[in-house]
Structures are given as structure tokens and as C-alpha cells.
Amino acid sequence: MALTQQISLPSGTTLNCPTGLFINNEFVPSVDSRETLECINPATEDVICSVVAASVKDIDVAVQAARDALKTTWGKNVTGFERSRLIHKLADLIERDAQALAELETLNNGKPLKVARDFDIADSVQCLRYYAGWADKITGQNIEVDRKKIAAFTTHDPIGVCGQIIPWNYPINMWAWKVGPALACGCTIVMKPSEVTPLTSLKLSELVKEAGFPPGVLNTVPSLGNVGGAAIAAHLDVDKVAFTGSTITGRKIMEAAARSNLKKVSLELGGKSPHIVFNSADLDQAASWAALGICYNTGQDCTAGSRLYVQSGAYDKFIEILLKKIEEHVIGDGFDEKSAGGPLVSKAQYERVWGYIEAGKAEGAQVLCGGVKREGKGYYADPTVFAGIKPEMKIVQEEIFGPVLCVGKFETEEEAINLANDTTYGLGAGLHSSDVNQCMRVSSSLEAGTVWINEYNLLYPNVPFGGKKRSGIGRELGSYALEEYTSVKSVILNFGERLDWPL
Known part of the structure; x- marks a missing residue:
């Protein structure tokens, strides 16, 4: 196969894209294989090109x-x-x-x-x-x-x-x-x-x-x-x-x-990161960060805040704000300027995410928004929010890697910490509170490599991550x-x- 291909971009330009293996500063074919990898546009399901697969x-x-x-x-x-x-x-x-x-x-x-x-x-x-x-x-x-x-x-x-x-x-x-x-x-x-x-x-x-x-x-x-x-x-x-x-x-x-x-x-x-909202939090800001935590990159993020726990005194108001913000998050073709999120990356990922959504329904979780497949081409999944969750549910315990959010309620700080740490993962965690002492207590108790306080999912090149x-x-x-x-x-x-x- 050719080691470069001309790819047409939606901007109307073409790009000369290498498709060979890059070894010793040269693009080369495989020494013993004719296998290729097919690259797909997930928004249209069209083949972009194929590249050499290394043996x-x-x-x-x-x-x-x-x-x-x-x-x-x-x-x-x-x-x-x-x-x-x-x-x-x-x-x-x-x-x-x-x-x-x-x-x-x-x-x-x-x-x-x-x-x-x-x-x-x-x-x-x-x-x-x-x-x-x-x-x-x-x-x-x-x-x-x-x-x-x-x-x-x-x-x-x-x-x-x-x-x-x-x-x-x-x-x-x-x-x-x-x-x-x-x-x-x-x-x-x-x-x-x-x-x-x-x-x-x-x-x-x-x-x-x-x-x-x-x-x-x-x-x-x-x-x-x-x-x-x-x-x-x-x-x-x-x-x-x-x-x-x-x-x-x-x-x-x-x-x-x-x-x-x-x-x-x-x-x-992987991760199954908890996101905690206390009664004292700025609810509008907390809802914005929670929406970002599950919607960003269409939920295909190791630190996606996929388990959201809200203190009972703020729960109803917070959920109302959160659902409005999630509804404003437009999922569409990445080349459409209106799109805030794109499709899932592949057919396999699309089927995986929808499998979890159906599992959540079967286990009795309540769908607050989303959960309905689109018609037509493209591996799209609109954000889905589940309430009425139980710790043993599949959607609560397993990493989904898509825009699927599980929302639970808690009463006390101790309960929130226990719920947050009830996972085999420990990549990220977030909390929202206006009480500085509470922020320090809870962040110290969370079992995660990164804890965000009054923000979520922002990373910096000079701050370690793991x-x-x-x-x-x-x-x-x-x-x-x-x-x-x-x-x-x-x-x-x-x-x-x-x-x-x-x-």
C-alpha cells in the first residue's frame, strides 16, 4: 500500500497524511505483513484511510x-x-x-x-x-x-x-x-x-x-x-x-x-471517580463542574465524574440546575461549531456504552435524561443521568467510559466519604463546599490520586497525575x-x- 494518502478535510483542504510505520525517521512498510488498520470517522461511519499495521x-x-x-x-x-x-x-x-x-x-x-x-x-x-x-x-x-x-x-x-x-x-x-x-x-x-x-x-x-x-x-x-x-x-x-x-x-x-x-x-x-456536592456549595458552579465532569470528551475520560453524590439539603435544587446545564450540552459532528461534544470514538465503544445504559434501566435505576438512541449515522450517545442508584449496580461499580452519570443522595460527611471510596478505582475525585475546614478534611480522606476542590477535571503540565x-x-x-x-x-x-x- 501507499505510505501516504491525501485526506480531504471538511474545511475544503487536503492533507498529506503518512500511513506507514515511522522507523529511523522514515515512513516504511511492514517487513513481513500486509495487515492494515482501517481508520473510521465516528461522526459519519465513513472510512478515512488505512494505515500499515506493525508486526x-x-x-x-x-x-x-x-x-x-x-x-x-x-x-x-x-x-x-x-x-x-x-x-x-x-x-x-x-x-x-x-x-x-x-x-x-x-x-x-x-x-x-x-x-x-x-x-x-x-x-x-x-x-x-x-x-x-x-x-x-x-x-x-x-x-x-x-x-x-x-x-x-x-x-x-x-x-x-x-x-x-x-x-x-x-x-x-x-x-x-x-x-x-x-x-x-x-x-x-x-x-x-x-x-x-x-x-x-x-x-x-x-x-x-x-x-x-x-x-x-x-x-x-x-x-x-x-x-x-x-x-x-x-x-x-x-x-x-x-x-x-x-x-x-x-x-x-x-x-x-x-x-x-x-x-x-x-x-x-481506569477510574470510577466520585464527585461530591455538599449543602454549602455554590450550586450553580457545582452543577457546571459536574456537567463538565461527565460531558467533557463525551464522557470518554479516565477521570470522568461518573458517580455524583449530593447532600440531601441541596439535592432537589441541584438536580434541577444540573439537568438544565446538561440539556444545553449539544452532541454533534465535531466540525459543527454548535457541537460541545462529539460522537463516541468507535462502533465498539458505542455498543459498550449503550449496553451499560440498558443495564442501568434493567437494574431499576431512574432515567432523568437521555437514554434514547438516535436515528441515522454516527456513534452518538446523548448524556444520560440515572437516579435511584444502589452501590451494587453495574453502572455504579464499573467504568463505562461514556456520558453516563449516576446520581445518589447522602446525609452526612462520613457517609459521603464512604460512598466515594466504595470503588476499586482511585484516579480522581471532586468535592464542592464553601467550608474550608470541610474541604481539607474530606480531600484528605478521599482515596484518589487527584482531588479537585470547587472545580473538576482540570489538569496542568506541572502538577503530577496518576x-x-x-x-x-x-x-x-x-x-x-x-x-x-x-x-x-x-x-x-x-x-x-x-x-x-x-x-
């Missing part, structure tokens, strides 16, 4: 390219100043091409164009620039042992070749989150984008080459998860795997990493992410201590 042998080639670059043109062979310059250049190029990248993202992922451009891409540029600033500041410690005879210090070396596996819900964002700290630390990368949304990762690979990164520093291998993802996790010459996705897949990756070479693993996994319990291990963003991509080496220098032998 296990292709993963081997990409890993070798990354290893060679680590030994020769990257890693310890390049100063932090040079890494910083190149990452800044990459951020500049992404900013230059923001409109085209956003249109490609909307075409393949479905999210509104303004969200892709003004939020996802803008945040990704900021993330890369943040880590560009870190590249020349990754230092160890001087450790006092014996000033007259012994010197000891540490260095933070690049951990090596990193396999990075990213999901389909934020293809550009997750790419930047992974690439930024890895490049800043001097690591090389084998990137596996989701088989559902590979197009922007391939287009970003072009910009990596244009920015001037040496061949092999970043390699992109679109593939099925049970091929590319499994091969990366088990590869003996991969030193670290970073994965964002489901808890089930995260477990498989960790098992494969343990069985192979005990490579370092960081996992950002989960507890089944929501993962390790941290992304902030200086904490650098720890995931470095290996600490202790160096002890003897310049005066003599050894008397035999002991």
Missing part, C-alpha cells in the same frame, strides 16, 4: 533503531541544552500546524474541532515546553561521606528505550504527556498509538523529523494491541513501558514486563514524571582511603 518483527526493528540511537546520537551523547532546543522546536511546529492537526484529530477521533485545537493541542504544546525547560536541569546529589578521603554523588541517567502505548480518547494529549518527559531525560521511544486513532501520531512523527531529532529517537508503530502492545511489553530490549488505558490491559502489560526482563512500568488506568488502587502506578506530568524515565546511579570516588590487606 512483531516490525517492533523488533523499531526497538533496535531506538537502541542504536540511544547509544550513538541521543541519551548521554546529547546535552540537556540540545534536548531542550529540539523539544522547543517540536512544540513550535505543533503550534504552527495546530489547525491541520486539530482537523485530523476531529476526523479520526470525533471530538469538536475547537476542543481539539484550543484545549488538546494547546495543552500539548504547553506540556512539551514545560519538559523542554527541564531537559538541562535533571541533576543528582552530592552526598557527604568522608570529605578528606571519599566523594559520593548520584547521577540521573536516561532509563533507556521506552515503549509508550497511548489510548484513543486524547491521541495528541497523551502523545505529548509520554514524549515530553522521555525526551527531556534522554530516552528513546517506540510509540504505539491506538489502532483506532493512529493518524495524528503519524503526522506528529513528521514533525519530529522536521524538528531535527536524530533517526531512531522516536519510532511510531501503529498496531493491534495484542500484537504491538504485547510485543513491546515483553521485549527484552525495552527498558520501560508507559501505558494509558484499561485496567485489564494494564495488568497484562505488567505481567509481560515481569516475565521478560522486569522492565519498569508506569500505568495510568492513580491509586486499580487506577494504576507511577505519575505523569510535573517533575514527578521525570522519575519514571531516569535511573539513579551512585558513584563513589576514593581519593585518599587506603586498604590494608589482608583485612
Whole structure:
């Protein structure tokens, strides 16, 4: 197949989109496979194009390219100043091409164009620039042992070749989150984008080459998860795997990493995040944040506030406000300026979400809004709000990854905390209250990697992000992410201590 295809965008322009594997700064065919991945526009169900699907042998080639670059043109062979310059250049190029990248993202992922451009891409540029600033500041410690005879210090070396596996819900964002700290630390990368949304990762690979990164520093291998993802996790010459996705897949990756070479693993996994509204909260603001928490990205978000608990004194008024706000959230084609949310990303995700909605009805939950399928093309699901929930219900316990909100009522602060923590997940949580003491008490008691107070779901490149319990291990963003991509080496220098032998 051709390694580039002309893609027509709704703006009337065409985009030359690479469709081959990106290895050693070139787009190449598979060495032994003719398998392809079909890319679908979820708003119309039309085929956009097909891209080369990597085989296990292709993963081997990409890993070798990354290893060679680590030994020769990257890693310890390049100063932090040079890494910083190149990452800044990459951020500049992404900013230059923001409109085209956003249109490609909307075409393949479905999210509104303004969200892709003004939020996802803008945040990704900021993330890369943040880590560009870190590249020349990754230092160890001087450790006092014996000033007259012994010197000891540490260095933070690049951990090596990193396999990075990213999901389909934020293809550009997750790419930047992974690439930024890895490049800043001097690591090389084998990137596996989701088989559902590979197009922007391939287009970003072009910009990596244009920015001037040496061949092999970043390699992109679109593939099925049970091929590319499994091969990366088990590869003996991969030193670290970073994965964002489901808890089930995260477990498989960790098992494969343990069985192979005990490579370092960081996992950002699922969530069933609680969102608490106390009587003292600003109800209008709390309702806005709660609506954002479940509607943003059409609920396809690991930290979606899918379990909402409202104190009894505010419940009726709050629900009235919330439903009005959710009704104002227009779901439609991402290229329609009126759309605040787009379709679900794929047919499989559409069927999954509707399966949960039907399960909620069957279990006896009350539908306050939504819950009705649309006619026509596109994988659309309008926000659905369930009340009358019980803790044991499937829609309360399991991650849905769609715009489905479960609303419950509570009386006391202690009850709210118990309800919030009654989950095997621990990624995010939110609370709304005008009582500062209550905010601090409750946030301290919530079992989550991130707790938002009087806001929800906003992330910043300098603030760490990650989960507890089944929501993962390790941290992304902030200086904490650098720890995931470095290996600490202790160096002890003897310049005066003599050894008397035999002991």
C-alpha cells in the first residue's frame, strides 16, 4: 500500500497524511505483513484511510533503531541544552500546524474541532515546553561521606528505550504527556498509538523529523494491541513501558514486563471517580463542574465524574440546575461549531456504552435524561443521568467510559466519604463546599490520586497525575514524571582511603 494518502478535510483542504510505520525517521512498510488498520470517522461511519499495521518483527526493528540511537546520537551523547532546543522546536511546529492537526484529530477521533485545537493541542504544546525547560536541569546529589578521603554523588541517567502505548480518547494529549518527559531525560521511544486513532501520531512523527531529532529517537508503530502492545511489553530490549488505558490491559502489560526482563512500568488506568456536592456549595458552579465532569470528551475520560453524590439539603435544587446545564450540552459532528461534544470514538465503544445504559434501566435505576438512541449515522450517545442508584449496580461499580452519570443522595460527611471510596478505582475525585475546614478534611480522606476542590477535571503540565488502587502506578506530568524515565546511579570516588590487606 501507499505510505501516504491525501485526506480531504471538511474545511475544503487536503492533507498529506503518512500511513506507514515511522522507523529511523522514515515512513516504511511492514517487513513481513500486509495487515492494515482501517481508520473510521465516528461522526459519519465513513472510512478515512488505512494505515500499515506493525508486526512483531516490525517492533523488533523499531526497538533496535531506538537502541542504536540511544547509544550513538541521543541519551548521554546529547546535552540537556540540545534536548531542550529540539523539544522547543517540536512544540513550535505543533503550534504552527495546530489547525491541520486539530482537523485530523476531529476526523479520526470525533471530538469538536475547537476542543481539539484550543484545549488538546494547546495543552500539548504547553506540556512539551514545560519538559523542554527541564531537559538541562535533571541533576543528582552530592552526598557527604568522608570529605578528606571519599566523594559520593548520584547521577540521573536516561532509563533507556521506552515503549509508550497511548489510548484513543486524547491521541495528541497523551502523545505529548509520554514524549515530553522521555525526551527531556534522554530516552528513546517506540510509540504505539491506538489502532483506532493512529493518524495524528503519524503526522506528529513528521514533525519530529522536521524538528531535527536524530533517526531512531522516536519510532511510531501503529498496531493491534495484542500484537504491538504485547510485543513491546515483553521485549527484552525495552527498558520501560508507559501505558494509558484499561485496567485489564494494564495488568497484562505488567505481567509481560515481569516475565521478560522486569522492565519498569508506569500505568495510568481506569477510574470510577466520585464527585461530591455538599449543602454549602455554590450550586450553580457545582452543577457546571459536574456537567463538565461527565460531558467533557463525551464522557470518554479516565477521570470522568461518573458517580455524583449530593447532600440531601441541596439535592432537589441541584438536580434541577444540573439537568438544565446538561440539556444545553449539544452532541454533534465535531466540525459543527454548535457541537460541545462529539460522537463516541468507535462502533465498539458505542455498543459498550449503550449496553451499560440498558443495564442501568434493567437494574431499576431512574432515567432523568437521555437514554434514547438516535436515528441515522454516527456513534452518538446523548448524556444520560440515572437516579435511584444502589452501590451494587453495574453502572455504579464499573467504568463505562461514556456520558453516563449516576446520581445518589447522602446525609452526612462520613457517609459521603464512604460512598466515594466504595470503588476499586482511585484516579480522581471532586468535592464542592464553601467550608474550608470541610474541604481539607474530606480531600484528605478521599482515596484518589487527584482531588479537585470547587472545580473538576482540570489538569496542568506541572502538577503530577496518576492513580491509586486499580487506577494504576507511577505519575505523569510535573517533575514527578521525570522519575519514571531516569535511573539513579551512585558513584563513589576514593581519593585518599587506603586498604590494608589482608583485612
